[in-house]
Each structure stands twice: as C-alpha cells, then as structure tokens.
Amino acid sequence: MTTPLAEKLASLSGYGPTSSVAQAQYRLDLIAKWPIGHGARVLELGCGQGDTTLALAEAVGATGHVDAVDPARLDYGSPTTLGEAQNTISTGPLGPRIAWIQSEPLKYLKTNPLAQWDVVVLAHSLWYFDSPELILETLRFLASRTQKVCIAEWSLSGINATTHILSALTQAAMECRKPESESNIRTMVAPTRIKELAAQAGLKLVEEALVTPGNGVHDGIWETQLTLGAEFAREVEEFVKDNREKAVILAMRDAVQASMDKIGGIKAVETMDGWVGVFTV
Incomplete structure (x- = not known):
C-alpha cells in the first residue's frame, strides 16, 4: 500500500509520478528501518x-543534508539517465x-x-561494486567516518520471487567472466556475506529486517x-570460453525461462525481498 508521502516523492523524481510511486514507497519502507532523523548529515554511496x-x-x-555519490556517467541509465534524474530532483523543493x-x-572518501x-547509506549499490575486496576496503574507510552504516540489498529470498532470484544468479555467474562491466550485477553478495565483510571492517550489526516491495x-x-535477452546470450558466447561453464550458465538461463513460463509469463515475475541492516562502529 502506498502513502501520500510516496506520491509526493514520486512527483519529484526523475521518472514521473505514475511509474515511480511503488518505488518511492519501497525506499521509504527501507529508510523506516534506519536511524535517520531531522538534522542528520548523510552520505549515500551509489545514489544512481x-x-x-x-x-x-x-x-x-x-x-539536514545528503551527500549523494555515484561513479556512473551522467548519460548512464534507462529510461532516464542519472544526469536527467538528478537535475529534475535538484529543481524541486528537496533539491x-x-x-x-x-x-x-x-576515491571520494x-x-x-x-x-x-x-x-x-548504501541502498542497493553493493552489487555494483567490482569485487568483495573493494566492498571490504570501502567499509573499513567508513568505520572511521561515521557511527552508523545502513545497508540495503536484495535478499535472494522471497515467497514468489524465484524467477528474479534465478535471473540475478545467472547474471552474476556470467559477470565473473567479463573483464570490465557497467552491468547492474557485478559482485553478488548475499546478506550473510555482507555481514561477514562488515564484521571484518570493524562494524557491528545491531538490527536487520526484510522489506517486501510492492507490486509496482x-x-x-x-x-x-x-x-533472457539476445544481448545476454551474445555476451555469454563472447566472454565464457570454457564450454562446461558456458553450459552451466545457459542451463541457469533455461531455468529462468522455465520458472517464468510456469508462473504465467513476464508480467507475473515478482521482485525479491530487500534485506536491510544497521551497523555501528
């Protein structure tokens, strides 16, 4: 169920109010789990x-104030680029x-x-990092810059999210073979691994929860x-040289197709739960 506040934020976003109300509500639901109040100075890594x-x-x-950091080119992103979306937000009342x-x-740190x-805050940005080692190094730097680190990432769980989970795992398996990437999934870390990396960085988990996204x-x-797209199949042929590895990735892709067909097609695919954690130094 969406709220008037979600409708307000959607109207200020770079996507337009109709398509983004559910996304705005999901982000509000994430933040409700975190200790962020009026007057806070917040750093967001991977703002997109x-x-x-x-x-x-x-x-x-x-x-309060938000420093929003992202390494992507301003012409990156679809259906709206980072530059377009950020400019739209900047001209609004929260800009x-x-x-x-x-x-x-x-580098910024x-x-x-x-x-x-x-x-x-790192909200659905860890999978964009190039390696677990880079995540660990970043978390270690954060341990000396703040008292609280809040993380959200897909949980690899969800009652009706099997197709999404299989899709993410299939992409992650192929990404391991690409020398460089701008893909959404470059380093897959599940909540268990995130907590392990945070502990190595000197961060202590104090709270965690699952947040189920709305239908939108x-x-x-x-x-x-x-x-399931043609570009993914082309990249498998280009980057995966070992035929056994290629067979596994293509079998995983077939499992995505079978899972989607079983539930009634692409419109029936549901998004997996989000995992949120709060860490202190």
Missing part, C-alpha cells in the same frame, strides 16, 4: 538516479538538501579525509528480461 536520495532528503528535514557527487565511492557523517517495483521483471 536518486530513488533513495529523495527519501533521505525528506527524512533529514530542512536542517537544496542534496549535493550530487560524481566519483568512485572509495580518500580525497576527503576529514569529512564525517552521522549516517552512511519491477526490478524482478527488468532483470528477467535482461537475462
């Missing part, structure tokens, strides 16, 4: 088109609360050694379409 950024800007109030920063997260934040959150559909 600003889905979570808008909700954070609302949460911190007029006296003054946000500073958009185009930088690799770790290293070049701003004195910066401190009340809370650092279509990440499961998007990832399934990508996995």
